Amino acid sequence: MEIRTDFLVIGSGIAGLSFALNAAKEGSVAIITKKAHSECNTNYAQGGIATVISPDDSFDLHIQDTLTAGAGLCHLDSVELIVREGPRMVKNLMRLGVEFTKKPEGALSLGREGGHSKNRIVHAADLTGHEIEHVLGENVQANDRIAVYENHIAIDLITEHHLLRIQEEQREHVTCWGAYALDTDTGQVKKFLAKVVLLCTGGAGQVYLHTTNPKIATGDGIAMVYRAGGTVGNLEFMQFHPTSLYHPDGQSFLISEAVRGYGGVLITRKGEPFMERYHEMASLAPRDIVARAIDHEMKRSGDPCVYLDVTKKNPEETRERFPNIFQKCLSLGIDLTQEPIPVVPAAHYMCGGVQTDMWGRTAIQGLYACGEVAFTGVHGANRLASNSLLEALVFSERAYQDAKKTLRENRSSFPDIPEWNEEGTFNTAEWVIMSHDREEIQRLMWDYVGIVRSNFRLRRAQRRIRLLSEEVEAFYRRAKVTNDLIELRNLVAVAELIIRSALMRKESRGLHYTTDYPERDDRRWKRDTTFCKGDRRK
Ligand code: FAD
Ligand code: SIN
Numbered sequence: 001m002e003i004r005t006d007f008l009v010i011g012s013g014i015a016g017l018s019f020a021l022n023a024a025k026e027g028s029v030a031i032i033t034k035k036a037h038s039e040c041n042t043n044y045a046q047g048g049i050a051t052v053i054s055p056d057d058s059f060d061l062h063i064q065d066t067l068t069a070g071a072g073l074c075h076l077d078s079v080e081l082i083v084r085e086g087p088r089m090v091k092n093l094m095r096l097g098v099e100f101t102k103k104p105e106g107a108l109s110l111g112r113e114g115g116h117s118k119n120r121i122v123h124a125a126d127l128t129g130h131e132i133e134h135v136l137g138e139n140v141q142a143n144d145r146i147a148v149y150e151n152h153i154a155i156d157l158i159t160e161h162h163l164l165r166i167q168e169e170q171r172e173h174v175t176c177w178g179a180y181a182l183d184t185d186t187g188q189v190k191k192f193l194a195k196v197v198l199l200c201t202g203g204a205g206q207v208y209l210h211t212t213n214p215k216i217a218t219g220d221g222i223a224m225v226y227r228a229g230g231t232v233g234n235l236e237f238m239q240f241h242p243t244s245l246y247h248p249d250g251q252s253f254l255i256s257e258a259v260r261g262y263g264g265v266l267i268t269r270k271g272e273p274f275m276e277r278y279h280e281m282a283s284l285a286p287r288d289i290v291a292r293a294i295d296h297e298m299k300r301s302g303d304p305c306v307y308l309d310v311t312k313k314n315p316e317e318t319r320e321r322f323p324n325i326f327q328k329c330l331s332l333g334i335d336l337t338q339e340p341i342p343v344v345p346a347a348h349y350m351c352g353g354v355q356t357d358m359w360g361r362t363a364i365q366g367l368y369a370c371g372e373v374a375f376t377g378v379h380g381a382n383r384l385a386s387n388s389l390l391e392a393l394v395f396s397e398r399a400y401q402d403a404k405k406t407l408r409e410n411r412s413s414f415p416d417i418p419e420w421n422e423e424g425t426f427n428t429a430e431w432v433i434m435s436h437d438r439e440e441i442q443r444l445m446w447d448y449v450g451i452v453r454s455n456f457r458l459r460r461a462q463r464r465i466r467l468l469s470e471e472v473e474a475f476y477r478r479a480k481v482t483n484d485l486i487e488l489r490n491l492v493a494v495a496e497l498i499i500r501s502a503l504m505r506k507e508s509r510g511l512h513y514t515t516d517y518p519e520r521d522d523r524r525w526k527r528d529t530t531f532c533k534g535d536r537r538k
Contacts, residue, residue, distance in 0.1 A: 004194070005030040005192065006028045006407055007019075007027060007028070007030070007198065010199050010200065011040070014389055016371070017140050023196075024146050030149060032181050033149070035151065038134070041202050041205075041216075042132060042133045043130050044212070044254065045132070046324070049093075050113075050384065051089070061117055063079055068286070069287075069383065070379055071509050072381065072522060072526055078377040078378045081394060081398075086390055090108075093393075097135045100122050112284070123258065125321070126322045151185050152181045152190070153483050153487075154201070156228070157228045158176065159176055159228045162417060163417065163418075174229045178417075184482075193414050193417065195366070195407050198370065199369040199370075200370055201219075202217055202221070203219070204238075204498075205346075205350070207491055208445050209446035210251070210252070210345075211348065212254045218494075220490045221353070226497060226532070232352065232375070233352050234529055235494075235502075235529070237382065239351055242345050247342065249332055256325060267306065268306060268307070279293075304344070322336075347446075352501065353373050353375040354374050355374075355530055356369050358398065360399030360402065360403075366406065368399040368402070368403055370392060371391075381511055422481075440468065441492055444464055445461065451513065452513055458502050461495075462496070469496055472488055505529055507520055509525065
């Protein structure tokens with residue numbers, strides 16, 4: 001089955017939906033998304049959007065805080081862009097209907113998070129992402145130029161590789177014509193053809209055993225682009241959020257950094273605050289520093305978690321400021337106004353990704369990327385809290401501005417693109433292999449490619465992941481595609497790419513800390529680690 005559209009948007013988080021609303025002014029839009037449209041990282045965002053609104057704040061301060069957190073690798077032009085566009089983006093969202101929390105006198109309430117020198121986080125209580133996703137979703141649904149295909153998972157981008165007559169070595173440029181996607185309700189693989197393709201498949205937290213990300217965050221976009229010959233970069237910079245809830249029934253639930261911004265203090269099991277020993281900003285130091293400090297404290301004490309204490313704050317105010325976190329903890333028997341919350345670090349945000357320019361363009365013609373899947377240079381070696389929703393909004397608008405020109409100039413016709421070929425594949429009964437392999441990847445990555453790394457651990461992980469990768473690829477070639485198999489193939493690919501990037505960087509910087517090269521080395525390593533398929537650099 002073939003579906004033709006002007007714009008194909010892969011992913012329905014903040015990046016995909018905001019792009020779609022703009023693109024619909026120019027032409028027809030098809031959004032494919034692998035589950036219900038709201039099942040995405042955006043929906044779980046708690047803290048909010050960093051932006052300069054307060055009179056005692058300035059663009060320069062926000063830029064400086066971003067650069068400091070990014071440990072020397074942020075691209076200044078991208079940082080300046082998102083910071084200066086921030087207030088306009090927030091106004092746009094409000095115009096669409098997003099309701100942010102206001103102070104009694106009517107001004108926007110501004111929260112504080114780690115690494116920020118000012119209160120500048122615009123939020124909707126502690127459910128900011130849910131509010132944004134809901135409002136964008138309503139606007140999309142009301143727009144009859146946008147068709148949403150839920151339960152459709154993109155398998156691969158359609159490029160020259162799929163046009164059998166063009167040999168790989170003859171290619172100078174790769175062009176994207178659309179994507180093959182599996183309709184998981186019917187089991188049918190459909191061919192989506194588009195004049196412009198926007199990739200906004202989000203993050204890759206599921207590569208790790210402990211993560212704040214929902215199940216959809218399997219790095220599909222990074223894996224698809226790499227397979228198609230595009231450039232990826234800075235994948236060693238996986239951000240670990242310092243405070244995810246430590247509870248057998250509350251795994252992957254985030255305790256927002258805004259709780260520390262509000263006055264929450266990190267303490268040991270014995271009740272001793274410890275962050276002053278690691279950084280002058282104590283519990284509000286940048287994330288890489290807090291996560292490493294917690295890891296160190298846990299290893300030193302042998303305790304399975306540390307604690308976040310907000311019991312000194314006014315209980316009523318706390319309940320009102322964090323209704324979602326309060327309720328979740330209470331449902332697990334923790335009254336956070338009376339007792340400290342047990343917390344551990346968890347994989348949270350992929351700072352690297354598919355390399356793009358300032359207009360969201362990738363190395364593949366006709367393919368744009370934005371949101372968490374993209375590596376725009378904003379976050380450097382460590383993302384400043386609450387800069388990612390903002391980055392997604394700014395770059396999706398930039399991608400739209402460029403894509404509308406591409407639409408007008410290019411592609412009146414498509415080459416002859418074959419239907420999905422499933423010849424020789426069969427329905428297999430070996431599904432247990434898939435859940436086993438998924439968990440094995442997640443454990444390997446958590447144990448060997450986590451907060452503290454070493455050459456020995458990285459190489460050990462690399463050998464094992466390569467073996468898994470060969471097995472998964474062989475299985476993929478024989479079996480009929482399913483959602484789980486597509487995700488597994490992408491997870492193992494992204495794990496391999498993260499390890500490769502981590503081995504390339506022979507220094508410690510931001511989120512990448514290795515005991516073999518414990519110092520930052522600006523002379524040799526003040527640069528990004530970018531590569532593409534066929535690139536032999538190690
Ligand atoms: P997502 O919102 O993750 O959307 C990705 C979409 O792609 C989904 O719809 C998914 O189903 C779809 N998809 C993926 N693969 C495929 C495929 N193969 N085929 C079809 N569809 C596919 N950032 C902030 O700035 N402030 C915060 O307060 C904040 N809090 C956070 C709290 C949590 C718990 C988490 C997990 C993240 C938080 N972040 C926050 C980060 C931020 O939420 C994300 O970076 C951002 O929402 C990413 O948006 P996105 O549109 O790029 O991706
Ligand atoms: C949080 O609320 O702590 C998450 C903020 C972010 O990841 O930007």
